[in-house]
Amino acid sequence: MSGITYVRGDATSPQGKGVKLIVHVCNDLGGWGKGFVLALSRRWSEPEAAYRRWHRGRSGNDFGLGAAQFVQVEPYIWVANVVGQRGIRTGSKGVPVRYEAIGAGLDKVAGKAAELGASVHMPRIGCGLAGGTWSRVEPLVSDRLVARGIEVTVYDFG
Template sequence: MKTIEYLKGDATRPASEGNAIIVHICNDIGGGGKGFVMAISGKWKEPEAAYRKWFESKEHFGLGEIQMVQVEEGLWICNMVGQHKTISKSGGKPPIRYDAVEQCLEKLAAEALQRNASVHMPRIGCGLAGAKWEQIEPIIQRTLLKNNIEVYVYDL
């Protein structure tokens, strides 16, 4: 089984050859504007626009769902709905939903295999969403690594 490759650097700049998918966690209330999404939106406008349109349409939108947005040749952003509300709207409880993250990563595994793509991410959910990496890492192992997908995790 593959292992996660930990790198120092910027997750918006995949450090591998070939097709790549950059992953991040979105909330289920159609908003954004804090955390890693700022780096994505600073580089590409399409992922945020697609996410907001998806939210408004309500079509297949909700916890555990993903949206693939191509931003360059061989490069996609995966919007993963793995967070319920935001910390300020959830009564101080962490908004991360581990079961939804797992559902998202299972769907992402199929997308990565179909595109023959590696997966790149910061420590998803461990910032404003309040996740603990010790709980996210095993989910990545059960979903992506189990399917022999290359996974790169970036620390700035």
């Protein structure tokens, strides 16, 4: 069983051969405009457009905490929009990250990665604007992806 590979680089330019699935965390408000999503939108328009359509149609679909949406952006690259944060600001209810929702979303990512035969690529999800800590997210990635034999690469920008 492989572990998590850590590299310096840009998660929107995933390394390696074969099908790649880029995972990131979104909020449950339909907001897209800060953090890693800006790098995604500079590269491809489809993930943002799909996320906004998904949120607009939420009364008739699975949009919500723990849900995951998969968007193909190139023949061998997919993006997973995982709803893993409640709101966008740290306030009286704490930070926006929801670890249970990230875990549930990663379960869906594991299924899609297995279906596609894909490796998974991500920044340190839930740890930027969502306010989470990698010490809480990393075990979720290990349990939900690595334990199922899925190769995971985590990118630290810079």
